[in-house]
Amino acid sequence: MNIENKTILITGGGTGIGFAIAKVLSLKGNNLILVGRREDKLKEAVARLPKASYIVADVTNSTDVENLVQQVNATFGGLDILVNNAGVVTAYPLESTEGVYEKAKFEMDLNYLSVVRLTERLLPLLKASKEAAIVNIESIVSYLPNTVIATYSATKAALHSYSQSLRLVLQRTHPHIQLFEVFPPFVDTDMTKGFSADKLSPDVVAEDIYNALQKNEYAIRPGLTKDVYHSFLQSPEITLKRFNGIEV
Numbered sequence: 001m002n003i004e005n006k007t008i009l010i011t012g013g014g015t016g017i018g019f020a021i022a023k024v025l026s027l028k029g030n031n032l033i034l035v036g037r038r039e040d041k042l043k044e045a046v047a048r049l050p051k052a053s054y055i056v057a058d059v060t061n062s063t064d065v066e067n068l069v070q071q072v073n074a075t076f077g078g079l080d081i082l083v084n085n086a087g088v089v090t091a092y093p094l095e096s097t098e099g100v101y102e103k104a105k106f107e108m109d110l111n112y113l114s115v116v117r118l119t120e121r122l123l124p125l126l127k128a129s130k131e132a133a134i135v136n137i138e139s140i141v142s143y144l145p146n147t148v149i150a151t152y153s154a155t156k157a158a159l160h161s162y163s164q165s166l167r168l169v170l171q172r173t174h175p176h177i178q179l180f181e182v183f184p185p186f187v188d189t190d191m192t193k194g195f196s197a198d199k200l201s202p203d204v205v206a207e208d209i210y211n212a213l214q215k216n217e218y219a220i221r222p223g224l225t226k227d228v229y230h231s232f233l234q235s236p237e238i239t240l241k242r243f244n245g246i247e248v
C-alpha cells in the first residue's frame, strides 16, 4: 500500500514499539494520532514527530473509546490506518492459586477485547477511506505459548485467530482494507524491563512493519520470529518444548 498523506491512529503510540512505528510512519505527510493513558508520555512523543497529535484514552474503557471515536471524526474527519498496539503482559507461575483469573482477565480486556471494540467502532471510517489498513501487534507467542507468560500468550493467540478471520471477511467485503499482523520476538521496551533475554530494537520492528506495508505482506515476523516460525511449521511439538527451555 501507499503510505503517504494518511491519517494513522496508534494505540500505545507514546512509548516502545508504538512510538517506534510512529517515528517511521511520520514521514511523507502522514498525520499521526497517538493514544494512551499517560498524557506526559504522549506529549513528549508528539513533540518529537513532524505531524502528530494525541488523544488521552484508556482503550479498555467504553466511555473513553466513544470519546476517542468522536474526536477522530470531528478533528480528522477520517482514518486510513489503525494500529492496535497497546498491550500488557504479566508473568507469574501458572500453577499459583491466587489472582490467576484476575490477571488473565486484565490481559484479555486490553490485548484482545479492546482491539475487537476499537476495530468495530473505527471500521466505518476505514470503510470510507480509499486505501486502508488495520495493523495488529501480536507476538511470537500467538502460535507458540510461553509458560512464563501463559495467559498473555492466550490473549495473543486469540488476537491472531480473530485477525485471520477478519482478514478473510474484509478481503471479500471491503478489499481496500488490508489486515496486517506483526509477530515480534522479545523487544527492548518498558514491557520487557524485568525479563533477561536477547531483545530486538523497537526501531527494527517498526522498519519491518513499514517495509511489509509497502509490499502488502500481511504476516510480519521480525528478528528471530522468522526462523522460529519455520521450525514450528516443520515440528510444532519439538519447537514448543525448545521455546520453553525443555530439552528434547
Ligand SMILES: NC(=O)c1ccc[n+]([C@@H]2O[C@H](COP(=O)([O-])OP(=O)(O)OC[C@H]3O[C@@H](n4cnc5c(N)ncnc54)[C@H](OP(=O)(O)O)[C@@H]3O)[C@@H](O)[C@H]2O)c1
Pocket (backbone or CB within 6 Å): 011, 012, 013, 014, 015, 016, 017, 018, 035, 036, 037, 038, 039, 041, 057, 058, 059, 060, 085, 086, 087, 088, 110, 137, 138, 139, 140, 183, 184, 185, 186, 187, 188, 189, 190, 191, 192
Ligand atoms: N516488548 C516485547 O517484547 C513485545 C513482544 C511482542 C509483542 N509485543 C506487543 O507490542 C505492543 C507494545 O508493547 P511495548 O513492548 O511497546 O510495551 P510498552 O512500551 O509498555 O507499550 C505499551 C503501550 O500501551 C499503552 N497502554 C497500556 N494500557 C493501555 C490502555 N488501557 N489504554 C491505552 N493505552 C494503553 C501504554 O501507554 P499508557 O500506559 O500511557 O496507557 C504504552 O504506550 C503490545 O501489544 C505488546 O504485547 C511486545
